[in-house]
Amino acid sequence: DAGVIQSPRHEVTEMGQEVTLRCKPISGHNSLFWYRQTMMRGLELLIYFNNNVPIDDSGMPEDRFSAKMPNASFSTLKIQPSEPRDSAVYFCASSRGAYSSSYNEQFFGPGTRLTVL
Amino acid sequence: AQTVTQSQPEMSVQEAETVTLSCTYDTSENNYYLFWYKQPPSRQMILVIRQEAYKQQNATENRFSVNFQKAAKSFSLKISDSQLGDTAMYFCAFMKHGVTSGSRLTFGEGTQLTVNP
Numbered sequence: 001d002a003g004v005i006q007s008p009r010h011e012v013t014e015m016g017q018e019v020t021l022r023c024k025p026i027s028g029h030n031s032l033f034w035y036r037q038t039m040m041r042g043l044e045l046l047i048y049f050n051n052n053v054p055i056d057d058s059g060m061p062e063d064r065f066s067a068k069m070p071n072a073s074f075s076t077l078k079i080q081p082s083e084p085r086d087s088a089v090y091f092c093a094s095s096r097g098a099y100s101s102s103y104n105e106q107f108f109g110p111g112t113r114l115t116v117l
Numbered sequence: 118a119q120t121v122t123q124s125q126p127e128m129s130v131q132e133a134e135t136v137t138l139s140c141t142y143d144t145s146e147n148n149y150y151l152f153w154y155k156q157p158p159s160r161q162m163i164l165v166i167r168q169e170a171y172k173q174q175n176a177t178e179n180r181f182s183v184n185f186q187k188a189a190k191s192f193s194l195k196i197s198d199s200q201l202g203d204t205a206m207y208f209c210a211f212m213k214h215g216v217t218s219g220s221r222l223t224f225g226e227g228t229q230l231t232v233n234p
Contacts, residue, residue, distance in 0.1 A: 031220065043208065043224040056221065089160060095220060104220060108162035 004109035018080040025094030035091040123225035138194045140209030148214040157205040
């Protein structure tokens with residue numbers, strides 16, 4: 001069984017460029033989460049989707065960030081224009097459901113290390 | 118809002134010895150989950166152990182066990198018979214429980230554990 005797939009694994013870009021990070025959740029999972037990890041702020045949730053619908057985007061830092069989930073098997077996180085302070089590791093995670101009376105484990109992808117010069 | 122605090126940025130232990138990592142949290146919720154995640158140098162996030170707040174019995178997973186003190190809002194991780202492969206960053210995390218709250222994870226700052234031969 002394939003886990004959560006993220007691409008690219010590493011991205012180096014220049015300030016001002018558009019960056020698109022991609023995520024394929026585990027088949028059958030209907031919740032998807034984007035987290036960002038930095039030295040200064042640690043691990044923080046940016047946005048999460050349930051059944052392809054954004055539920056909570058309060059963690060998205062600013063309008064330069066946008067996320068989409070056009071179908072159950074694909075999500076993107078876009079930064080436009082990128083800035084050096086966006087340099088971080090971006091994780092995607094998926095689980096069987098965000099709304100449940102029982103526990104649903106989140107499975108994390110390998111992360112994308114983004115460097116903005 | 119929930120907060121999770123790990124007051125030990127770094128810890129070290131000799132191989133085969135026991136080490137305890139500390140975590141405290143703050144919440145007004147009564148039903149929730151607590152987790153310890155391991156992040157080795159590969160940066161993959163790996164679930165080590167979880168605890169349901171409504172369970173008084175402390176969770177155990179092989180060499181890993183927790184000391185959950187709900188009234189004190191404390192959740193420590195004990196690693197017995199430490200192995201070199203336990204060297205990693207360890208994150209304590211909180212998740213609310215319930216059909217309307219979603220399942221976002223709130224992470225602590227992390228504790229870098231080094232197991233010395």
